[in-house]
Amino acid sequence: MTAALSRFLRTDWFGPLAIIVAASIGISVFDPSFLSPFNIQILLLAASVNCVIAMSQMVIIAIGQMNLAIGAIGGLSAICFAGLMQVWGFPPVLAAAAGLAIGVAAGLINGYLIARTGISAFIITLASLSIFKGADLGITRAQPFYGIPASVKAFGNTTIIGAVPWLALPAALVVAGMWYLLYRQRIGRYILAVGGNANAAELSGVSIARTVISAHAISGFLAALAGIMLVARLQLGQPSIGDDWLILSFAAPVIGGAALSGGHVSVFGTLFGVVIVAIITQALVIFRIDPYFVEVVLGLLILWAVGVNRLREVKFQNLASTA
Amino acid sequence: MLSLEARGIQKAFPGVLALQDVTLTMRGGSIHALLGENGAGKSTLIKIITGVYRPDDGELRLNGEAVRFEGPRDAIAAGVGVVHQERNLIPRFSVGENILLERLGGGLLRPIDYDAIHAEARRWLEVLELDLDPRTPVSQLNVAKVQLVEIAKALSLRSRVLLLDEPTASLTPQEAEVLFRLLRKLRDEGASLLFVSHKLEEVQQICDEVTVLRDGRNACPSRPMAGLGRQDLVRLMIGRNEQIPDWAPSDHSHAETMLALKNVSTVLGHAKIDLTVRQGEIVGLYGLVGAGRTELAKCILGLYPLTVGEIEIAGRPERIASVADAIHRCGIGYISEDRKQEGLILAHTVLENAGITVWRKLAGRFGLLRDEAVRAHVSPVIAQLEVRTPSLAQIVGNLSGGNQQKISVAKWLAAGVRILIVDEPSVGIDIKTKAYIHELLRHLADQGTAILLITSDMPEMITVADRIVVMDDYRIKGELENSRRYSEMSEGIMALIHARDAA
Numbered sequence: 001m002t003a004a005l006s007r008f009l010r011t012d013w014f015g016p017l018a019i020i021v022a023a024s025i026g027i028s029v030f031d032p033s034f035l036s037p038f039n040i041q042i043l044l045l046a047a048s049v050n051c052v053i054a055m056s057q058m059v060i061i062a063i064g065q066m067n068l069a070i071g072a073i074g075g076l077s078a079i080c081f082a083g084l085m086q087v088w089g090f091p092p093v094l095a096a097a098a099g100l101a102i103g104v105a106a107g108l109i110n111g112y113l114i115a116r117t118g119i120s121a122f123i124i125t126l127a128s129l130s131i132f133k134g135a136d137l138g139i140t141r142a143q144p145f146y147g148i149p150a151s152v153k154a155f156g157n158t159t160i161i162g163a164v165p166w167l168a169l170p171a172a173l174v175v176a177g178m179w180y181l182l183y184r185q186r187i188g189r190y191i192l193a194v195g196g197n198a199n200a201a202e203l204s205g206v207s208i209a210r211t212v213i214s215a216h217a218i219s220g221f222l223a224a225l226a227g228i229m230l231v232a233r234l235q236l237g238q239p240s241i242g243d244d245w246l247i248l249s250f251a252a253p254v255i256g257g258a259a260l261s262g263g264h265v266s267v268f269g270t271l272f273g274v275v276i277v278a279i280i281t282q283a284l285v286i287f288r289i290d291p292y293f294v295e296v297v298l299g300l301l302i303l304w305a306v307g308v309n310r311l312r313e314v315k316f317q318n319l320a321s322t323a
Numbered sequence: 324m325l326s327l328e329a330r331g332i333q334k335a336f337p338g339v340l341a342l343q344d345v346t347l348t349m350r351g352g353s354i355h356a357l358l359g360e361n362g363a364g365k366s367t368l369i370k371i372i373t374g375v376y377r378p379d380d381g382e383l384r385l386n387g388e389a390v391r392f393e394g395p396r397d398a399i400a401a402g403v404g405v406v407h408q409e410r411n412l413i414p415r416f417s418v419g420e421n422i423l424l425e426r427l428g429g430g431l432l433r434p435i436d437y438d439a440i441h442a443e444a445r446r447w448l449e450v451l452e453l454d455l456d457p458r459t460p461v462s463q464l465n466v467a468k469v470q471l472v473e474i475a476k477a478l479s480l481r482s483r484v485l486l487l488d489e490p491t492a493s494l495t496p497q498e499a500e501v502l503f504r505l506l507r508k509l510r511d512e513g514a515s516l517l518f519v520s521h522k523l524e525e526v527q528q529i530c531d532e533v534t535v536l537r538d539g540r541n542a543c544p545s546r547p548m549a550g551l552g553r554q555d556l557v558r559l560m561i562g563r564n565e566q567i568p569d570w571a572p573s574d575h576s577h578a579e580t581m582l583a584l585k586n587v588s589t590v591l592g593h594a595k596i597d598l599t600v601r602q603g604e605i606v607g608l609y610g611l612v613g614a615g616r617t618e619l620a621k622c623i624l625g626l627y628p629l630t631v632g633e634i635e636i637a638g639r640p641e642r643i644a645s646v647a648d649a650i651h652r653c654g655i656g657y658i659s660e661d662r663k664q665e666g667l668i669l670a671h672t673v674l675e676n677a678g679i680t681v682w683r684k685l686a687g688r689f690g691l692l693r694d695e696a697v698r699a700h701v702s703p704v705i706a707q708l709e710v711r712t713p714s715l716a717q718i719v720g721n722l723s724g725g726n727q728q729k730i731s732v733a734k735w736l737a738a739g740v741r742i743l744i745v746d747e748p749s750v751g752i753d754i755k756t757k758a759y760i761h762e763l764l765r766h767l768a769d770q771g772t773a774i775l776l777i778t779s780d781m782p783e784m785i786t787v788a789d790r791i792v793v794m795d796d797y798r799i800k801g802e803l804e805n806s807r808r809y810s811e812m813s814e815g816i817m818a819l820i821h822a823r824d825a826a
Binding site for chain 2: 180184185186189192193196197199200201202203204205206207263264
């Protein structure tokens with residue numbers, strides 16, 4: 001019993017989950033409407049899109065890199081999705097497929113440049129952020145697409161059952177898919193291996209280039225998916241989609257115990273990290289704190305989470321050296 | 324029978340010609356020794372044979388056919404396996420997954436079968452008589468186990484050509500014996516093995532053939548081991564006989580104790596460490612890789628806290644809270660084993676590197692630091708050490724390894740430290756500079772510096788140290804007065820390390 005308990009305590013997701021439970025109880029004591037079906041639905045809506053955004057960054061953190069361009073990729077895919085439906089009358093499924101393909105292509109370009117040139121991901125994605133964002137603004141002249149079909153609007157704003165919105169469905173599939181990918185698929189293991197010790201992975205015959213390119217393609221796909229989900233939720237193809245993703249995309253994986261040096265991420269930890277961010281945003285509204293302070297809180301949260309991870313890492317090293 | 328031949332191999336790195344017209348012939352059914360000093364080019368040759376590097380010139384022939392490896396994958400596919408010198412496992416993955424990393428199997432709809440992987444891995448651990456659960460994460464293993472897991476990984480490829488770069492560096496003699504039995508078995512089954520080790524006793528014990536490299540060239544072509552004695556091998560490796568300088572043993576027992584550790588335990592896992600270094604004395608701290616010597620040095624420097632016990636500097640108990648504290652208040656200098664990572668700032672000039680320790684002292688009003696002040700302080704030291712550099716403005720990264728090492732000594736001389744901790748000073752340094760560094764250490768000690776010398780190079784230890792302290796598994800196993808008689812000392816040291824198993 002104690003052994004099982006201590007194993008739980010050591011997992012990455014236990015801490016964030018405990019925070020979620022404690023915060024939910026604490027906030028609902030002040031304001032019982034926090035746990036009302038309506039509020040839960042709003043929480044789930046925010047968490048669904050944010051969760052896909054966070055996974056898009058998490059897969060890059062897993063290989064020990066960072067992707068500054070996820071917001072730009074998501075924005076570009078989003079306006080392509082909306083534009084294809086409004087201007088050329090594409091059916092939503094086809095337009096979504098095209099949007100996702102653009103995301104994958106953008107990720108492939110990032111990955112290819114990083115793998116072939118050896119220039120750091122930070123620089124490459126900083127440059128491609130500017131390129132993708134510029135393309136987005138150039139295509140739209142910074143004007144939104146309004147002609148979104150009713151079916152798409154409904155997908156983004158109705159519920160399947162009770163308080164569970166339709167948008168939670170793709171998010172749940174992404175969480176399950178990422179878990180399967182990282183823990184039960186060869187490419188996922190290679191992503192973590194390259195992040196953990198790229199040299200060792202290469203000497204074992206793992207192709208670093210192919211792994212890096214795959215990770216970026218997956219990241220691009222998820223960023224595009226998040227962009228498309230946001231079009232459905234906002235009911236318009238807003239060119240500014242993606243502009244505010246960056247901080248959240250790092251905050252959630254880090255709260256979930258990811259090592260920014262690579263090689264270690266937690267899918268469920270990241271999911272709970274997203275929920276914590278959603279709860280905090282809600283709590284600020286409930287306690288009537290200026291929503292502009294959300295960013296301040298997010299920043300503090302990242303610092304706190306990095307500190308906790310660092311502490312765990314030091315403990316982990318000491319454990320290893322005495323074993 | 325599988326044979327592998329490297330012919331006329333040439334390889335240059337920026338600024339160094341690492342290999343020049345090197346030839347190596349490995350036959351099936353034989354264990355081939357590759358010998359040479361640090362920096363002679365052994366690891367480079369191994370990396371060329373296993374596809375990590377591509378040769379600039381020359382060719383590899385496998386069973387008489389020319390082959391070209393574009394990467395490690397190609398070499399693995401051709402049946403060439405390797406245990407590299409540096410650690411090459413993924414820390415957070417299990418032992419089993421590491422062993423079978425490139426053969427995880429599974430497909431899009433077929434998840435990776437970890438039970439099968441761990442069962443397969445267990446077989447290879449059993450071959451090595453290693454009682455270890457393949458589900459254990461590698462990060463929880465000690466260095467010796469990690470090394471054995473790497474060997475298991477190479478074996479699991481069923482390579483017909485297997486290269487082992489210092490596989491015994493962190494193994495106990497018993498563990499090494501198990502490995503040797505296995506290597507002989509593989510040889511008898513027709514495999515072709517290459518064995519690199521600094522321990523000549525081991526090499527003579529298990530190898531049938533030998534190739535020696537010296538300064539990136541063949542000091543001898545591949546030839547049978549029979550008829551070669553230890554002295555012959557040494558002569559081939561260093562180009563002359565092994566010389567142990569005839570320094571008169573000096574008695575330091577009445578000199579002032581400069582550094583004393585009393586019953587020290589640390590957060591890194593050291594326990595009950597007692598150690599003294601007197602003025603003018605060189606104390607050698609010997610141990611296998613992973614014994615905790617460098618870690619102890621870092622604790623003395625204040626990088627990691629003590630949990631029990633105390634450190635006395637010149638008879639006064641001191642709490643050393645940081646490296647700055649160690650340098651400026653206690654006068655302790657540290658010459659890192661990892662000169663490129665921890666010792667020098669390669670992109671900076673000689674002046675900046677050698678002067679970094681005195682900036683604080685020389686900084687004038689408002690913290691302004693004038694180059695002339697630093698130059699005046701550093702120049703004599705650079706001259707004293709005979710550093711070959713065109714000027715003080717030279718970038719350190721462009722100097723040879725030996726001269727870089729001199730700069731890392733120079734910065735402590737400039738700082739005027741009383742206690743110097745020297746960690747593996749001659750790794751990657753040619754013989755001449757090595758002898759020079761040894762004389763330098765002796766000279767510094769004779770002038771009153773207390774020196775703690777960390778090295779895994781037994782001849783170096785026996786050449787330089789006055790007293791040898793043996794460490795194993797983060798504990799002191801005992802100490803010996805150095806008689807400078809090689810066989811007597813090496814037996815004494817190994818006996819102390821062995822003592823673990825009796826205890």
